[in-house]
Amino acid sequence: MNTPAEQPQQLHGKHHGKVVLITGGGTGIGAAIAQRLAQEGAQLVLAGRRQAPLDAVAGPLSALAIVADMSDSKQARSVVQQAVATYGRLDAVVANAGGHGFAAVADTDDEAWQASLTANLGTAFVTLREALGQLIENRGSAVVISSLAGLFAGPKVAGYTVGKHALIGLTKSLARDYGQHGVRVNTLCPGWVKTPMADAEMDEFAAATGIASREEGYRTVTANVPLRRAAEPAEMASIVSFLASEEASYITGATIVADGGAHVVDLPTVAFEAL
Template identity: 30%
Template structure:
């Protein structure tokens, strides 16, 4: 493993498990100082322990990304600690399968709050620091942000919103040296998939998707793609939407 991110200051949401944890660990392994946040305090602390880094190189903090004030405070803290920020990774997300008639006000609001509002709050707060460092934002969307999907109205709508935010910020801040890109994972082996369990009322014919691969992706596959887009190797990628899905949206 090389040191592409040596001394870079990286902020990762959703870092307690799954893709967020894998991403935080990959950045740390490549030399970054990593500020890890999640609603799950114990989980995010476990992530930092796995890094085996000093207290000035890895931080664990509880964050509810649905709160604008909390997001602004978290960005202010990382900037105060390390003098700024170089990479913001918006990985935190929620989702599930629910027929339209069974979706609730609370379920719709939560999907929008975590999947769209959270990245907006963090990006808005971090942008002055990213302009100064000529930094990068990586948003983790989903293949659900690229296509419609039956029984996932709130999840799909919120992920389409994040896709739009990604492209808009790429245009608005590209000439100021900030790159904004996204990774769209397909099926990945994480606890997140537990929210997508099917019940007897679901018509499988409406949600079937093909893949060119026989197995699901690992969280580390997504971390590798995230780190590539955040690195200098992808210096000319801005507004890029990278599908990492085994071919499920290829045709």
């Protein structure tokens, strides 16, 4: 039996014939999504800022890898055009790219503020706007990757928190306006996931607190999470696969939380667990 983090060798082709654009497809959750959808028959377009990670993921999957700043309208439009020129259509978008905004409000200058909004909101907004024509034509779907930070505020991550909250509003607006054209748009809010970005955060956390290792860091930050662990990227990929498939044909405008149950914990009662 496969554990939740394992991918089976053969998956049924529920995305056979679909063309899917994934932003931030070179690492972490984006790479796992690409691998999952490719196993399920999708043809992929991976967009990101760095060639080497994109190529590393795209090569084994026979995917189209395009280096682009997807917050730039011309570059995003070009990516969509290349997707259509290569595969003839575009059926789904996974707006996964993000980052920046790791400081409190008083420590965030104008440049950092704009960078955080661009990375976390602007990239998704521009990508989806440029892809809408194809999504409408093909009655397609989109999955927007937000975060648990889209629902709650962590310490000293103002720009990231605001941007991730705004993605939920973007999802709802798209679902409201384009559902009549058969377009579905949903948000996924992951909690801690073992990605390179999270690994780096755990390394910093371990060094700052004297914890012995990265794994001990993950155990510490998930100590009050009901499932008591961080997720694997493949677990997020399985949710995206569902939301982008016909199995979710009547789901739109939804916010799906995948955080091991963190959002159900009443923090003032955590101390009572020892009783």
